[in-house]
Amino acid sequence: KHCFTKSDDGYLYCETVKVQEIMESVDRRPFYLYSKPQITRNVEAYKDALQGLNSVIGYAIKANNNLKILEHLRHLGCGAVLVSGNELRLALRAGFDPTRCIFNGNGKILEDLTLAALEGVFINIDSEFDLENIVAAARIAGKRVNVLLRINPDVDPQVWNVHPYVATGNKNSKFGIRNEKLQWFLDAIKEHPNEVKLVGAHCHLGSTITKVDIFRDAAVIMINYIDQIRDQGFEVNYLNIGGGLGIDYYHSDAVLPTPRDLIDTVRELVLSRGLNLIIEPGRSLVANTCCLVNRVTGVKTNGSKNFVVIDGSMAELIRPSLYDAYQHIELVSPATADAEILTFDVVGPVCESADFLGKGRELPTPAKGAGLVVHDAGAYCMSMASTYNLKMRPPEYWVEDDGSVSKIRHGETFEDHIRFFEGL
Numbered sequence: 001k002h003c004f005t006k007s008d009d010g011y012l013y014c015e016t017v018k019v020q021e022i023m024e025s026v027d028r029r030p031f032y033l034y035s036k037p038q039i040t041r042n043v044e045a046y047k048d049a050l051q052g053l054n055s056v057i058g059y060a061i062k063a064n065n066n067l068k069i070l071e072h073l074r075h076l077g078c079g080a081v082l083v084s085g086n087e088l089r090l091a092l093r094a095g096f097d098p099t100r101c102i103f104n105g106n107g108k109i110l111e112d113l114t115l116a117a118l119e120g121v122f123i124n125i126d127s128e129f130d131l132e133n134i135v136a137a138a139r140i141a142g143k144r145v146n147v148l149l150r151i152n153p154d155v156d157p158q159v160w161n162v163h164p165y166v167a168t169g170n171k172n173s174k175f176g177i178r179n180e181k182l183q184w185f186l187d188a189i190k191e192h193p194n195e196v197k198l199v200g201a202h203c204h205l206g207s208t209i210t211k212v213d214i215f216r217d218a219a220v221i222m223i224n225y226i227d228q229i230r231d232q233g234f235e236v237n238y239l240n241i242g243g244g245l246g247i248d249y250y251h252s253d254a255v256l257p258t259p260r261d262l263i264d265t266v267r268e269l270v271l272s273r274g275l276n277l278i279i280e281p282g283r284s285l286v287a288n289t290c291c292l293v294n295r296v297t298g299v300k301t302n303g304s305k306n307f308v309v310i311d312g313s314m315a316e317l318i319r320p321s322l323y324d325a326y327q328h329i330e331l332v333s334p335a336t337a338d339a340e341i342l343t344f345d346v347v348g349p350v351c352e353s354a355d356f357l358g359k360g361r362e363l364p365t366p367a368k369g370a371g372l373v374v375h376d377a378g379a380y381c382m383s384m385a386s387t388y389n390l391k392m393r394p395p396e397y398w399v400e401d402d403g404s405v406s407k408i409r410h411g412e413t414f415e416d417h418i419r420f421f422e423g424l
């Protein structure tokens with residue numbers, strides 16, 4: 001079951017609510033619209049898949065940091081994956097158990113590491129200097145830190161067709177440590193028994209992964225490392241295989257792997273070593289729960305190109321501009337019978353040519369004021385939004401379990417911007 005459906009008479013629904021009606025009842029566009037039940041279903045899919053394993057679902061907060069959504073994910077039993085001190089503060093605010101949180105990143109700063117150490121968060125070691133900083137943070141905090149080694153398994157995530165920016169686990173990436181340095185790290189960790197306790201190994205292959213076999217390839221490599229680490233007397237109990245499961249952005253008939261397919265590729269390996277499995281999904285928990293709802297400002301033609309100009313833009317949703325990412329676009333209400341079907345670039349009002357939400361899309365020519373959604377906008381959309389051209393960040397709403405609609409984030413305003421300059 002998916003939250004967004006089109007009725008036979010051509011209206012888009014979010015769960016049981018007509019998107020057109022929501023659009024008319026809110027005072028500002030564009031806005032993000034989520035389905036709370038879809039978030040629940042996505043988490044349940046992972047929970048079902050993980051039955052029989054000791055596991056932590058570490059939701060990657062960078063995908064979407066709406067506090068209400070975080071509280072809901074925490075309530076459903078998720079832990080959290082953090083990449084900054086502020087994400088850690090937000091996770092604590094949302095009530096996440098710090099011992100089910102993992103602090104990741106290749107450039108973690110001492111101040112943030114110290115907060116993580118104080119709170120008892122698991123920390124991934126990314127480099128020599130990172131280990132140095134973690135040891136320093138442990139001393140400042142007066143706590144022994146549970147650490148995992150982020151190992152770069154050099155597995156090709158096979159997402160180069162998507163965009164090179166989303167691959168991370170290959171050998172020349174800036175993340176993690178290479179295998180030839182493993183012994184150096186183990187020796188260094190042994191020198192700091194009061195500051196760090198090595199509890200596991202971590203890898204993250206990339207994002208938008210649609211071939212789950214590579215998770216098995218990575219797990220085989222990681223288990224081999226864990227065996228080597230255990231041979232040296234470390235009690236490592238956690239295997240963290242990162243996030244990265246892709247979603248069906250194309251709304252095609254292609255059958256994509258599910259959380260169960262993903263977990264099943266590593267289940268036996270994890271059980272064979274008695275390990276706890278940590279996973280770090282972001283996109284696959286939230287992307288398909290949301291769309292950006294826009295209004296059509298007008299339609300124009302230049303040369304051979306047709307444009308639908310909407311009020312949303314690269315400021316609210318930058319993935320198409322930044323990664324050439326495809327996100328499905330459709331109208332929320334049926335077009336009139338005489339509306340010509342044409343190929344359009346869907347663009348925003350921002351003053352640069354990079355500002356597009358979709359290119360070459362076949363759509364019935366929309367009327368001024370028609371609603372148009374960009375789908376699968378729950379991950380890396382609002383969290384990557386900017387205020388470029390002073391298009392302030394949009395409000396967010398969700399459809400609740402009972403079908404009512406609630407605001408879950410205020411839209412940013414012009415006054416918010418002015419506040420940065422007060423008293424200077």
Ligand code: LLP
Nearest residue numbers: 060204207208243244245280281282283380
């Ligand atoms: N764990 C680590 C260490 C990561 O680097 C990431 C994402 C995740 C987990 C979550 O991955 P997911 O399950 O969401 O694929 N802004 C890009 C995606 C960047 C992903 C970066 N790392 C986009 O919009 O496609």
